[in-house]
Amino acid sequence: MQIRNGRDFWAGLMFTGFGLGFMLVSLNYPMGSAARMGPAYFPAVLGGLLALLGGGIVLRGYISKFEHPLKVFAFRLPLLIAALVVGGATYFASASLKGAPMVGFALTGLALTLFIGAFGPRSMFLVLVAVMVFGYALKPLGLVLATVLLIVISAFGGHDFRKKEVAILTIALVLFGVLVFVKALGLPFNLWPGG
């Protein structure tokens, strides 16, 4: 049989995956009884329901009235596998990486970057990487440099990148951020590296 609606097919798979995932993980916790529900009870039931619904939605993908190609958005399997390998290795090696926090930091960043790159268009990659860089850079580099990185990287995600405009925008937003976030609202960000 042929898949008629790719959106239903993938959405169903996604829901089934989430449902099974939540259900299986919750089986590690005490189940309890109907009268005294343990921490596993509610999520196990919900996860099971979600997995069932997901299965139904997958089936609907085969008989749907609406047609949609199987390829709904860009997806790069090699990048996803790489992300999972790096991420998994970092997660399980986290105990032995305690001595070298920067290595763990870098590996997590790499895994996330690969993961973001596995889905969707170029603009998504640049926007979310910009967000991530900002999050990582704010403490070590300070608000000024983190803002510059955020604006410049995310501006590459747009359709046309105009150097002059981006420069002016960056300066304006750095000034705004320093004055409003730090001076006026008193958020505890350091402005420059190391202070």
Added chain:
Amino acid sequence: MEFDLIHNLGIGFGVALSWQNLMYCFFGVLLGTLIGVLPGIGPLATIAMLLPVTFTLPPISALIMLAGIYYGAQYGGSTTAILVNIPGESSSVITCIDGYQMARQGRAGPALAIAALGSFFAGSVATLIIALFAPPLAEVALKFGPAEYFSLMVLGLVGATVLAHGSLVKAIAMTLLGLLLGLIGTDVNSGVARFTFGLAELSDGVGFIIIAMGLFGFAEIILNLERGEGREVFVKKIMNIMPTWKDIKDSSGAVVRGTAIGSVLGILPGGGALLSSFAAYTLEKKIGDTSNFGKGEIRGVAAPESANNAGAQTSFIPMLTLGIPSNVVMALMIGAMMIQGIAPGPQVMTEKPDLFWGLIVSMWIGNLMLGILNLPLIGIWVKLLTVPYRLLYPSILLFCCVGVYSLSNQPFDVMLAALFGILGYVFIKLECEPAPLILGFILGPLMEENLRRAMLLSRGDATVFFTKPISGVLLGMAIVLLLVTLAPAVRKTREVAFQE
């Protein structure tokens, strides 16, 4: 009773008229109008961005400001719809049809004026409705036990899924996923850390702002960039703003009908501004002389604009009296209350009357400000519309990132928000509307808690949800609602309604 109302409103005016609260109200409605005017940024992302800032404010000022953003956005949305034929806010989609035609005929001024006047009328009426109906509803809700609360939440979630766009099954699945995501973190009953994978950062659960920012803020930007910048701004000089007597006479009926529809639909779970404006326009198209619709009929502006404002405001009723959000913005408001250490629910009105009545009165004051503000400022809003999106989105990103980061001052939250950004993009591509997920996320822990208590009280007997009268009625309503939606005839019209 009447004396009570006047007394209560007196408390409210006392709170709302303090210079500080007036200032936050003004700031809220101004910001709301601004983001309402700008397409591509809505009240959701704005409230989510500002939530961390509200930590430092007194609770009432925070709520007044956030509420102002929501109903202010309804005002602003109409300006863009009429002048540029693009909805500044999703609830103004329908206003584009006749509003833009009026603008093309050189009648942008009257269209904007009628939208503002209609909104003001609707806002005033809706404020009065909240003041009249919230107290008795809260009194009923005080009698609710865990079984009743559980059933009420089921009804709320069913309502939200029924009114969600697109496929019903997917909406239910999204609700379930939201409930599950809400359970991440330490279980309050047993102290077990659930679904945290040993990460200490997750032991308090996933922050609500993180999910909202990822699913709505980041995903929205990504989609806008993917679609490309297709916004064309051409604005003629607006000559005369004042509507003629004929305009006012023509539209007054539509304003009243729109207000009535909006007030009712706003209270429904899943309802609010968007649904109200669609329903009001549909009704107007069936009444009286309909030959001019689509060609610049002033009623086609007056009705939906009144309805979306009324709906935006009455959607506060279930939030304030039951502690149950009827739409995503209300879910955010509940998040804001919880951050401030206020448990939302019927006890808010009795324990914190100044907060409750202050908020209600501030809504009326805010509407008054909007009515006065909006017309003279139209020129400035129009200028803002010419700011291209390529300058706008990096600024929005900066606000989002700072908002998320300042939750705990750790990069972890920002990473998580980025991951939810991917998820939000995937959801939209797969036609899964994220709104039911957010409602489920907010209600997840509450539902589990009430389910556990109810089952403990009934010693594991699940029939208690049907045998207790109020609970039974609520669950019955939920089931009927689901069955009605699944009925083939309704299903077809529902599909058509959301296609439009």
